[in-house]
Amino acid sequence: MITRIGRRSLELGVGLFALMGFAFVPLGKKTGLEHLKAILATAPAREAGKELLEASHKLRQRVLGDLASAGARDAGSDAREPESLVCIEPLAQAPPPAGDDGGVGISAVH
Numbered sequence: 001m002i003t004r005i006g007r008r009s010l011e012l013g014v015g016l017f018a019l020m021g022f023a024f025v026p027l028g029k030k031t032g033l034e035h036l037k038a039i040l041a042t043a044p045a046r047e048a049g050k051e052l053l054e055a056s057h058k059l060r061q062r063v064l065g066d067l068a069s070a071g072a073r074d075a076g077s078d079a080r081e082p083e084s085l086v087c088i089e090p091l092a093q094a095p096p097p098a099g100d101d102g103g104v105g106i107s108a109v110h
Contacts, residue, residue, distance in 0.1 A: 022032040030038070039045060 024031060027035060040049075
């Protein structure tokens with residue numbers, strides 16, 4: 001138990017030391033934190049943030065909608081067909097040629 005507490009406190013100290021270095025040690029003219037703030041202030045980063053929020057809202061609505069509809073109906077009634085995860089349409093299989101026994105080795109005897 002003492003070794004576990006010692007290990008956790010050492011990990012916490014190293015993490016805090018790294019965080020202080022990120023916030024206070026200059027990398028060129030700015031610290032790592034100032035570089036991060038400058039990157040996040042750009043228009044593409046703001047646009048990406050907006051798109052991420054929109055996607056998370058759509059996902060939340062989809063999940064909550066699926067949960068609500070699953071709770072409202074019985075598990076066996078009106079079950080939807082599972083959505084295919086395949087990106088291409090499956091190829092239709094052609095019927096075997098006449099006289100082909102499918103590789104079984106049995107032939108029709110007259």
